[in-house]
Amino acid sequence: GEDVEQSLFLSVREGDSSVINCTYTDSSSTYLYWYKQEPGAGLQLLTYIFSNMDMKQDQRLTVLLNKKDKHLSLRIADTQTGDSAIYFCAEKLGAGSYQLTFGKGTKLSVIP
Amino acid sequence: ETGVTQTPRHLVMGMTNKKSLKCEQHLGHNAMYWYKQSAKKPLELMFVYSLEERVENNSVPSRFSPECPNSSHLFLHLHTLQPEDSALYLCASSQEFGLAGGHEQYFGPGTRLTVT
Numbered sequence A: 001g002e003d004v005e006q007s008l009f010l011s012v013r014e015g016d017s018s019v020i021n022c023t024y025t026d027s028s029s030t031y032l033y034w035y036k037q038e039p040g041a042g043l044q045l046l047t048y049i050f051s052n053m054d055m056k057q058d059q060r061l062t063v064l065l066n067k068k069d070k071h072l073s074l075r076i077a078d079t080q081t082g083d084s085a086i087y088f089c090a091e092k093l094g095a096g097s098y099q100l101t102f103g104k105g106t107k108l109s110v111i112p
Numbered sequence B: 001e002t003g004v005t006q007t008p009r010h011l012v013m014g015m016t017n018k019k020s021l022k023c024e025q026h027l028g029h030n031a032m033y034w035y036k037q038s039a040k041k042p043l044e045l046m047f048v049y050s051l052e053e054r055v056e057n058n059s060v061p062s063r064f065s066p067e068c069p070n071s072s073h074l075f076l077h078l079h080t081l082q083p084e085d086s087a088l089y090l091c092a093s094s095q096e097f098g099l100a101g102g103h104e105q106y107f108g109p110g111t112r113l114t115v116t
Helices: none
Strands: A005-006 A011-012 A019-025 A031-037 A045-049 A055-058 A062-067 A073-075 A085-092 A100-102 A106-111 B003-009 B010-013 B018-025 B033-039 B044-050 B051-055 B065-070 B071-078 B088-095 B111-115
Touching: A005 A085, A011 A019, A019 A031, A019 A085, A019 A106, A031 A062, A045 A055, A045 A062, A045 A073, A073 A085, A106 B044, B003 B088, B010 B018, B018 B033, B018 B088, B033 B071, B044 B065, B044 B071
Parallel strands: A011 A106, B010 B111
Antiparallel strands: A005 A019, A019 A073, A031 A045, A031 A085, A055 A062, A062 A073, A085 A100, A085 A106, B003 B018, B018 B071, B033 B044, B033 B088, B044 B051, B065 B071, B088 B111
16 A cells, blocks of 8 residues: 655754654655645655665755665754754655655754 | 746635636646645645646546646636635646656645635
């Protein structure tokens, strides 16, 4: 089946690292994505990783993929108050599929 | 304009009204999507258009009617909605053919719909 799970809340102190975790169930996923949603706004694509990769780094963001455990994580280094938002994990299935399956989102609160 | 734009940003309508949501993408993409975002539920894919043809329709009630006149524009026509249809409606676009890459979807800011 298709199911993406995330914890609902995470609080961190400004300057610390945040790690947001996600598990998915479909082993045929080809791409996995992280999106950010600020209040009153749409979803902003942060980064994505192809399923044959283990890690991807982009400035303060590091994505780790453990395909065996179907576990994806997003690490935000030096978390800032502007990083406060809801973060969504999403998976895309194989060839011919347009659908992204999203988790319910993790609300990240950054404490000054 | 850049990216994906949506109008209106907010809409309040009665159950007997007819209204339309508009989406425009300025990214040269060939696929467009409508999603519904309700509180405490994952994003729900409603419709997908690829090369202006509808390719997915995920059991959406007929009171929602999509239209894709060209690859840059997507509409969602609304009629006789119910209060439970109140939600944030998000449009997205992606490049699905001809290029390597992550087929990532880019979203508009959404239309906040309230049905009274």
